[in-house]
Amino acid sequence: MLKIAAAISFLLITVSPAFAQYYLRGEVRDEKQNVLSNAKILLHSTRYIYYSGSSGSFGILSSRQTDSATISLEGYQPVCLKLEATKFQPVVLKMLYSSSNLQRNRLVSFTRNLNPADRTNRTIAGETYSSLVENEFVPARKYPETGCAIHTDKASYSNIRRFLGMNTQVPPDAVRVEELLNYFSFDYTAPPPDSIFGFKSWLSDCPWNPRSHLLFLHASARKIDPDKIPPTNLVFLVDVSGSMDMPNRLPLLKSAFKLLVDNLREKDTVSIVVYGSTVGVWLTPTSGKEKDKIRKSIEELYPGGSTPGESGIRTAYRLAKSQYIKGGNNRVILATDGDFNVGQTSEDELEKMITQHQQSGIYLTCLGVGMGNYKDSKLEILAKKGNGNFAYLDNEKEAEKVLVKELTQTLYTVADDAFLNVRFNPSVIKEYRLIGFDNKVNALADSLNEVEGGEVGSGHSLLAMFELVSFNQSLNDWGYAKDGLAQVSMNYKLPGDSIGRITSYTVPATYTEFQDLPECYRFATSVSMFAGLLKNSQYIRAVTWNDAAILADESHNSQDAIQTEFISMIIKAKKIYGNKRKKKQ
Numbered sequence: 001m002l003k004i005a006a007a008i009s010f011l012l013i014t015v016s017p018a019f020a021q022y023y024l025r026g027e028v029r030d031e032k033q034n035v036l037s038n039a040k041i042l043l044h045s046t047r048y049i050y051y052s053g054s055s056g057s058f059g060i061l062s063s064r065q066t067d068s069a070t071i072s073l074e075g076y077q078p079v080c081l082k083l084e085a086t087k088f089q090p091v092v093l094k095m096l097y098s099s100s101n102l103q104r105n106r107l108v109s110f111t112r113n114l115n116p117a118d119r120t121n122r123t124i125a126g127e128t129y130s131s132l133v134e135n136e137f138v139p140a141r142k143y144p145e146t147g148c149a150i151h152t153d154k155a156s157y158s159n160i161r162r163f164l165g166m167n168t169q170v171p172p173d174a175v176r177v178e179e180l181l182n183y184f185s186f187d188y189t190a191p192p193p194d195s196i197f198g199f200k201s202w203l204s205d206c207p208w209n210p211r212s213h214l215l216f217l218h219a220s221a222r223k224i225d226p227d228k229i230p231p232t233n234l235v236f237l238v239d240v241s242g243s244m245d246m247p248n249r250l251p252l253l254k255s256a257f258k259l260l261v262d263n264l265r266e267k268d269t270v271s272i273v274v275y276g277s278t279v280g281v282w283l284t285p286t287s288g289k290e291k292d293k294i295r296k297s298i299e300e301l302y303p304g305g306s307t308p309g310e311s312g313i314r315t316a317y318r319l320a321k322s323q324y325i326k327g328g329n330n331r332v333i334l335a336t337d338g339d340f341n342v343g344q345t346s347e348d349e350l351e352k353m354i355t356q357h358q359q360s361g362i363y364l365t366c367l368g369v370g371m372g373n374y375k376d377s378k379l380e381i382l383a384k385k386g387n388g389n390f391a392y393l394d395n396e397k398e399a400e401k402v403l404v405k406e407l408t409q410t411l412y413t414v415a416d417d418a419f420l421n422v423r424f425n426p427s428v429i430k431e432y433r434l435i436g437f438d439n440k441v442n443a444l445a446d447s448l449n450e451v452e453g454g455e456v457g458s459g460h461s462l463l464a465m466f467e468l469v470s471f472n473q474s475l476n477d478w479g480y481a482k483d484g485l486a487q488v489s490m491n492y493k494l495p496g497d498s499i500g501r502i503t504s505y506t507v508p509a510t511y512t513e514f515q516d517l518p519e520c521y522r523f524a525t526s527v528s529m530f531a532g533l534l535k536n537s538q539y540i541r542a543v544t545w546n547d548a549a550i551l552a553d554e555s556h557n558s559q560d561a562i563q564t565e566f567i568s569m570i571i572k573a574k575k576i577y578g579n580k581r582k583k584k585q
Contacts, residue, residue: 024060026089028052039073051498129173132438140429148437150418151454155392157183162394164572177436177531186520188461199505205514208540215466223459231267232329237316239336240276245303256399264288275312277305331363337370338378354385364388409457415492417453423487431469522555545574
């Protein structure tokens with residue numbers, strides 16, 4: 001018995017150090033001693049990745065008393081250092097001032113084997129749009145895994161409506177298919193109680209290619225309980241420069257903001273910053289209870305002067321930071337035609353500036369207005385780099401939709417850095433093509449490219465569509481796909497949290513005749529056909545305007561004014577473009 005006890009004691013003495021737990025602690029700040037949350041910490045001994053918390057601090061359990069790590073954050077120089085369990089390690093990250101390093105171009109989706117030309121932006125009568133490269137078919141055996149960034153932007157749809165309303169052809173790069181699909185709330189289904197996201201999918205025929213199938217992948221985000229909506233710190237950043245002196249610009253924005261004010265609560269705070277002939281605080285932080293005061297301040301806005309957008313953005317962020325509500329919704333709402341002409345004006349310069357505010361916990365919503373000098377490409381970049389969303393207001397009804405009917409989707413976030421990853425079953429799928437989520441030319445040309453996740457608002461309903469080519473000759477017989485068509489994962493973080501989370505879903509190999517699909521998915525197909533026609537897509541050569549209009553008419557919800565309006569948009573487009581497709585440029 002004594003021998004056994006001695007043996008156990010020996011094992012405990014010799015083995016226990018290997019299982020010892022040490023705590024490596026520290027804090028990440030910038031050169032101005034501002035805390036940096038979400039800094040990536042790569043522990044060299046295990047290759048595990050950790051992140052700093054909202055206060056910039058971190059604590060890592062390790063089997064080693066001393067370890068080394070690399071700490072990095074976008075916009076800052078990475079640091080390699082030694083961590084010791086006996087010391088609290090302060091870490092200072094230095095800002096990268098080179099714009100080429102500060103804002104690395106990010107992809108909206110993965111695209112393979114493309115050799116894009118040099119970066120170009122299309123300019124249409126003074127309006128600028130980022131050049132896009134349409135996603136191609138990808139061989140599933142070689143590249144089974146693909147994905148796309150999730151966001152709630154809907155600007156493309158209302159901008160297209162504006163062009164068609166003026167009897168004008170739409171610039172192809174102004175057509176972002178995913179934003180057209182985002183515009184409609186297709187068949188929202190609440191996710192399970194224990195999850196932020198819920199999934200469902202449908203597999204059916206492809207109307208424009210009898211050899212292909214369409215896969216509809218539908219994700220719904222949880223809706224915030226109205227009683228649990230946190231207090232809000234809003235800063236309206238309003239462009240009051242001379243270019244805003246038109247009925248569809250500043251007057252439209254004033255109407256939009258007054259609609260938003262009606263929904264404010266006593267615990268909400270509103271401030272107004274203006275930039276034009278002057279840059280400054282127009283309305284100091286005011287409780288949402290004082291609606292008359294806020295409305296009066298909005299009504300007194302007047303246009304004039306140049307467009308010092310850079311100074312206005314910096315002022316708005318300083319004010320938002322001074323009123324920061326921990327655990328609340330802190331947001332700057334930039335409203336402009338995007339025509340910056342004083343200070344930093346290029347997209348690269350603005351992107352560099354806004355990236356510096358990414359870790360502040362302050363979101364950015366961009367509202368675009370106007371025509372002729374509207375800078376879609378600038379506002380899109382600012383919204384993405386500002387961890388926010390982007391809408392285009394072409395009339396008061398759109399303002400009401402964005403800021404009243406869809407207020408929680410627009411202003412209240414349930415998931416950050418959301419990214420949808422799809423791994424197709426290469427024994428079933430020969431090729432696939434992601435419809436929409438097209439990448440910018442400059443992002444594809446950048447060797448440092450990465451996919452950038454997006455912000456998802458409360459109750460957002462996302463629809464991703466894929467065109468699939470199967471190995472099986474009998475296209476309707478999917479019984480052999482026992483492991484499903486694809487494995488899906490939604491990668492995201494909760495607002496204010498640095499911990500990555502994943503919700504998974506298996507796409508079943510269940511086929512449904514196209515005519516038996518729920519109406520909303522057939523309607524979504526008409527939306528993608530409409531977008532393809534506007535873009536002159538090479539993948540839907542057999543589709544006509546009549547095809548899109550007939551399908552939309554057969555499948556639309558007659559009680560939904562937005563869906564009914566869409567049919568009229570197709571008819572307008574047919575008249576503008578004529579019966580024939582445009583020749584490929």
